[in-house]
């Protein structure tokens with residue numbers, strides 16, 4: 127199963143990142159992403175977008191408009207630095223299910239922290255997402271006990287809902303995101319004033335990152351309980 131290092135920066139590698147990390151992607155050529163089921167989607171819509179436009183209507187190219195700083199020291203992100211927050215809905219529907227019913231048919235149970243607690247979490251089995259979350263859990267389970275409080279009482283995984291304040295589907299709707307315990311977390315929308323004060327230990331963050339999950343604590347629009355399976359944001363090493 128895949129492990130990851132820093133995000134690829136070279137333009138030429140980005141289509142390759144989709145191809146390498148999502149088994150449903152068959153090939154990427156001539157600005158088109160072809161899927162193993164015979165369908166295809168455009169890669170680049172050709173539009174020049176500012177930050178808000180890219181956030182509202184990202185194409186697949188916009189996934190890579192900011193390089194995710196995997197394994198970097200944790201520090202307050204720069205203004206509007208939100209790598210991984212740009213999500214092409216057509217791609218996610220193709221990968222994980224085109225409707226609530228289809229997505230729910232793809233959910234499987236992940237055995238979360240069986241050594242320490244043992245609870246079942248629903249996650250999407252497509253594209254290795256659930257298998258990678260199981261690997262995260264297996265590593266978290268081996269951490270010293272002082273880390274347990276952050277990951278034991280998780281806030282949730284699958285929930286079919288829009289992103290708060292928008293009509294776009296949350297990544298939780300696809301069963302590819304997990305929120306840790308919200309009492310150790312900050313979320314920009316809940317804060318009256320901007321404040322970035324992270325409590326999530328770097329050891330926890332790096333375990334998720336090693337298995338292809340981006341962290342909302344690396345975003346200017348911070349959401350430090352939030353981890354999301356986005357392997358195309360990493361460079362694969364194994």
Ligand SMILES: [Zn+2]
Pocket residue numbers: 298303304305349351352353
């Ligand atoms: Zn979340």
